[in-house]
Amino acid sequence: MSDTAKKLAEITAMTPEARYDYMVEQIKADKTLWTLQDQDGCVMLTTEEEDCIPMWPNEESAALWAVDEWKDCQPLAIPLNEWQERWVSGMEDDDLFVAVFPVQDDLGVVIPPYELDQRLTPKTRH
Template structure:
């Protein structure tokens, strides 16, 4: 039996903290993509791009409507130099490490960049 990912047992704020630490350490974050590009997520009031600290967690989100999606690694430098600007212009938020049954913390791309 496979062991559950340790972040699955954390609340959204704890996942935010640990996700930031892992992304800093690995200098990589993960998004989900399909043939149309990056997967977007809509929470109660915000549209955003979900990000994860590893492919395994991103893959857990790739179910039902997103079953055809694949995790894609993004170097932190690329995210900071290209994505933050684009997401800010498009009024998109960063949704940090959503897990099945629970959305992640929603923060602005600028705030996310500052914490990285």
């Protein structure tokens, strides 16, 4: 098993909250979020209450989801500034939530987009 595969296995085994924290740190470092898309657009997941767009911290973890019914999907990189300028308000307008770093047996933390954006935006001191 490669070092990358080992690291990915460790990360995907974390609790949903730990994956959320990890994802925030990775996005801050890489300035990129990842989702999956196919010819119809972004992948959508539905919980009992919310429609969600899954987001991952890197291409490798997004690609892990592209199996079975999602096998035709490709990872899509979203630059952080584009996320903040267009995606947050667009998802809010469409009443969509973020499924934070889902793994095969666990959808992860489901939150409104503005909540993820708040975690990603450096706090300014007044």
